[in-house]
Amino acid sequence: MPFIGHDTVNDKRVNILNYEDPRAIFKRGQIVCRYCKEELVIRGNSRISVPKIHFMHLSNECKGEYKHHPESPEHLFFKELLSRDLAKDLDEYSNARVELECPVDSIKRIIDVAFIFPNGWVVAHEVQLSAITPNELEERTNDYRKAGIDVTWWLGKQANTQKNRQWCYEKLGECHTIDYEKLVEHSAK
Ligand SMILES: [Zn+2]
Incomplete structure (x- = not known):
């Protein structure tokens, strides 16, 4: 979607x-x-x-060669929210151009929310709500790294497990979690 x-x-x-x-x-x-x-x-x-x-x-499914993962309404909600609010919260992003659904041709992946800096740096923010294993997180992170792209994961719902949080802390030094119900409540105000 x-x-x-x-x-x-x-x-x-x-x-x-x-x-x-x-x-x-x-x-x-x-x-x-x-x-x-x-x-x-x-x-x-x-x-x-x-x-x-x-x-x-139209057929509810992308048949392109880029890797696609099923996206729930919640996933869409967070992509939009991150693309809108992250630059506001992080001064270092103020010079970056934000691009939703940014394709990376060399690894055939689509970044949920990319921050593209004038000097060529790209930082990817990936929303993960469906179940995933630490191995899969590592594989996707390594793909992005091969393309020179740093990744930050936002874990929610089934992806927000103790093992995944631990993987994030150990491998990336940070872990972000998101709570859909709370945010929808908050944004409806
Ligand atoms: Zn398509």
Whole structure:
């Protein structure tokens, strides 16, 4: 369930969150997936939905060669939240350009939220809510490292286990956890 699509009429990347009323702007069929070229349809409402309005593959599944993991509404919610708020909270990110769903061609992965610095550094923030093992975390982290990208993990729900937290502390020196229910409550205020 992406926020980003490709506008085939204007040949450009489109972030649906930048449009107040995307259904009035884009024609049916105008937006396709950047990876598999399938038509994307619009789901939700820009004002009242949690998660926010987003795109969906017509067949509900990306058939592109980039690695895809199922994304729940909660996953979408956190991606949007991190892309909006992290730079506000971290001074060091104030010069970086934030990119949601940023593809890394050399490893065929898509970063949830990437901070791209003017000097070429890229920091990835990955939201992980579905079950994952420390080995899988390590594999994905190593993939990003091969591409020269530093990763920060945000663990919630089934991914927020003692083993995974321990792995983060041991290998990365930090661990971030997220609580969906609390945040939705908070953001609804
Ligand atoms: Zn696709």
